[in-house]
Amino acid sequence: MANVGIVIVSHSPKIAEGAADMVRQMVGDSVNLAYTGGDPGGGLGTGVASIREAIDRAWSEAGVAILVDLGGAETNSEMAVEMLDEERRDRVVVCNAPIVEGAVMAATEASGGSSLETVRRTAEELSPQ
Amino acid sequence: MKDHTATEQATDRAELVNAVGLHARPSVKLTQLAKTFACRVDIALSADGPWVDAKSPVKVMRVKAPRGAVLHVRTSGPGAGAAAEALMALVRGGFGDHTDQPADLSHG
Numbered sequence: 001m002a003n004v005g006i007v008i009v010s011h012s013p014k015i016a017e018g019a020a021d022m023v024r025q026m027v028g029d030s031v032n033l034a035y036t037g038g039d040p041g042g043g044l045g046t047g048v049a050s051i052r053e054a055i056d057r058a059w060s061e062a063g064v065a066i067l068v069d070l071g072g073a074e075t076n077s078e079m080a081v082e083m084l085d086e087e088r089r090d091r092v093v094v095c096n097a098p099i100v101e102g103a104v105m106a107a108t109e110a111s112g113g114s115s116l117e118t119v120r121r122t123a124e125e126l127s128p129q
Numbered sequence: 130m131k132d133h134t135a136t137e138q139a140t141d142r143a144e145l146v147n148a149v150g151l152h153a154r155p156s157v158k159l160t161q162l163a164k165t166f167a168c169r170v171d172i173a174l175s176a177d178g179p180w181v182d183a184k185s186p187v188k189v190m191r192v193k194a195p196r197g198a199v200l201h202v203r204t205s206g207p208g209a210g211a212a213a214e215a216l217m218a219l220v221r222g223g224f225g226d227h228t229d230q231p232a233d234l235s236h237g
Contacts, residue, residue: 108157109186112184113162113164
């Protein structure tokens with residue numbers, strides 16, 4: 001079975017790209033990975049359409065775990081998930097975890113073939129209880 | 130009738146010889162390797178524990194052992210011997226790190 005894919009959504013394209021670099025260098029190529037961030041004008045922001053595209057790029061039959069930074073990154077990610085086909089919607093989760101550490105931990109878990117729920121739980125282990 | 134076949138078990142230890150010890154990237158590699166085995170795999174910095182599930186990325190990341198520390202491994206279940214051997218080989222090999230060089234992309 002395929003490994004869970006990872007999507008990174010930050011207001012800052014540099015943070016999104018940097019977090020993705022960390023995942024690639026530390027975890028390797030065995031998980032699908034996509035990132036998105038920033039608005040078309042070059043400023044900070046997140047967009048539902050670009051998050052949907054990122055989910056498509058990182059898509060795996062095992063599901064996709066999304067790591068977000070603040071506010072709109074989370075709500076736009078949730079909207080992007082809601083717009084997915086019913087058949088895919090249940091296989092995408094937004095993790096309540098710090099974006100960089102969560103992405104590396106989630107990808108590490110995913111690289112071992114763990115389920116989406118386990119990947120999410122590992123990322124969320126990092127959050128204050 | 131109970132089956133009294135003993136569960137396969139192994140213990141071993143090795144010194145951390147790479148420059149950074151068990152920090153971010155080595156932790157990820159150790160977790161990834163542990164996950165390739167079906168048996169239970171625990172690590173500790175002392176033979177008395179506390180033992181940590183080597184398949185948990187977050188728990189392994191929190192171990193944070195420096196160069197020179199001795200990492201203990203304890204395995205139990207199918208493939209326990211091979212798992213302990215593989216993990217200790219990773220540690221003795223310095224996690225594939227090359228001293229103080231920056232991240233080596235080829236090792237993923």
